[in-house]
Amino acid sequence: MCVASVWTVAKQELLTTLRDRRTLTSTILVPLIMIPLFTVGLPLLFGTLFGGQAQTRQTVGVVGTLPPALRSQLTQDSKEEKGVRLIAVTDPTAAVRNGDVDAALNVQSALPSQAGTSGQLQLFYKVGNLKAESGAAGKVRSAVSNYNKGLVGKKLAELNLSPALLTPIALSTVDASNAAEAGSGQLAFIIPLFLLQFILAGATATATDSTAGERERGTLEALLATPAPRSTLLMGKLVATTLTALIAAGFSVLGLSLSAPIALLVTPAGQSTAQSATQQAFGGSLALGLGGLGAVLITAASAALLISALLLTLSLFARSVKEAQTYIAPLTLLIILPATLLQFADFLKTSNAIYAAPLIGSMLVILDTVKGALSGPHLLLSLGGNVLLAALLTLIASRLFGREGVAFKK
Template sequence: MNSAGVNGLRAHFVWQVARKELLSTLRDRRTLTSTILLPLILIPIFVIGFPLLLGRAFSGQSQERQRVGVIGTLPAALRARLTADAGAEVGVTLLPVTDPVRAVQDGTVQAVLRVPGSLPTEAGGASGTVQLYAKLGNLKAESGVIGKLKSALGAYNSSLVAAKLKGRGLPASFLTPVRVQTFDASRPQEAASGQLAFIIPMFLLQFILAGGMATAIDSTAGEKERGTLEVLLVSPIRRAEVVVGKLLATTATALTAAAFGLLGLLLSGLLGGILLRGTPAGVAGAMGGRLSVAPASVGVLILMALSAALLLSALLIAVSIFARSYKEAQTYVAPISLLIVLPAIGLQFADFIGRGAGLYALPVVNAMVVILDIVKGALSMPMALLALTVNLLVTGLLLLLAIRSFRREGVIFRN
């Protein structure tokens, strides 16, 4: 009977239970792989690889000569603009077609320009119409041939207007007396994180869940299935000490996964500035890839990861103890991932969601919101403290539920 801890818990027995579960987890190589390797691989792939892939795809479209069908007559100056190379952007190849819809659908051409009548060769006279046929919902077409055609048509219109103004002795700025200059007022971190910032909290919590899941299930339903849980419960160790020991072991493996997830995030920030240098600025800026965390926010990030790990570990143990076997426990805990995936999808629209206290009072969700705030450089300490307090309170309630379940013979011997 060693010195008692909080609420009569004996630290020695708690540590013995936690040590036993950790050693059991360390023997499972698959768990180690999902805890260590996956965070280091997946986060850089999504944070850097996705923008890099899109950037190369967008730049490749500008350097590829697409086929464009033509129905009707195009002015010589417009044809020249469409087919000419402008800097790094390659022009298009014009081909005669008869059916614009069929030609686009069967891939004969990527787009079709149809001129029902005739097009003007100077401004001030009759106007003309150009009909553009393309797959408007196709990202490849939107970033490639459609952009080229609209740019060439816009440049042709501007050249006609400029020539007309010059003939009358007016400057080109005559039609635009007011110019608009835009400046990015975002925080540096927010501008760098881009639209992919929402995947960071999702990945961190998914790794916490995946890291703790194997230990939680094996230490409850797994021991039930093997018949070793009864041996543990008839020992001098109290039920509460058993639960707290299993909670500490589960939290340790969950935090290990989170730590390697943070390391993957750090590697993404270091490598992003190097690997994304050749990526088009618009794509890199929109998709992110150069993520960083302010040193002052690292402590808050660690505390939020710890609170989320404790909460999810307590939830996993409280649910898994009701299962008769390891496989049955997996079906019980599988829906828990929806607690992370569904809010993570909502984080894509975080700019439209009000950041009131109610959002930070939602368990698990609040951890993702605070982590997103940290990534974007918009951390609010009062809201972070609220989220931390809520997660710890819910963890306590789940821990009491797990202890109560461990004291019920109908649950322990439910096989």
């Protein structure tokens, strides 16, 4: 097989693909914009929405009488958060459902002003509503808890007893995560998803146009009539498709590398502690070193080779570009479903076999890299799984391309 002939075919296919502005947009601009937007923008948005609730004064309806100390606990402002505004309501359920208040309190029995007696207090809010959970409901729970602790503390002081009697064991929490894992947050699973999706989008146009597209236009027959061996023509198309996918992979990794500096630029200087903590929890401080970026790039390259071989093989069965796109559409689900399940990766007991699984192993390696837990053997297993399946698919594509009727519409 002549390398120069393969490159000649590949170059022609690449030029055809690159003339399409839509392909350039999906291959270059979209990864550069979307990956920083999701890795930086979403955590920043969540930090603003959830953490910002602490700095917002919500309205809480009240049925009955609250002790003055508890009212003060609910309405007073602190450095970290603002208190709530209390208003009288008659029907707490209706007030919450109609949006008149963010939450409501119903005093079922007289509330104590000192420890030793008890009372019943109901909290009404829309359970499952994230705004209510992080805002009014959370503030009410915190205020009632502090009020109870205050009453108990006063009673213990009257009895000359130490508050330590109530908590014989003091439990403190220490974050054992490494810096990368702590910075990756809960949205780390979307990074493998976007990387592979952009690779798939980048390779699709070249794969479908160079096979089903040429068959539909009738140019494939003329191409096969040239002296060049069919294996050379197929390899040229595979090289072109893989290069297009690699371009998408490269710009995806570039977009990922830009996330950290962009995060520094767009993070507000006066961000509250609650906003900062929420942004950190969702991955707003993601940063990868050169080694991590290199591992992601190599993994993405092997995935690009596999996806290109798969797309080329499927497209050889199609009589038109539209039909080829129909065959390719389910591949999106094959990427989205496993990538979505990665958010539960902490519950899975991963084995070498999973890392050797084509594409799935690549997703796990990318996730491990983002979390700073990359293992060399796992990287090699994922690369090997992708390359082996790509070689098998290339062999199948070669058999299909060697058929006599490959150039004709069926």
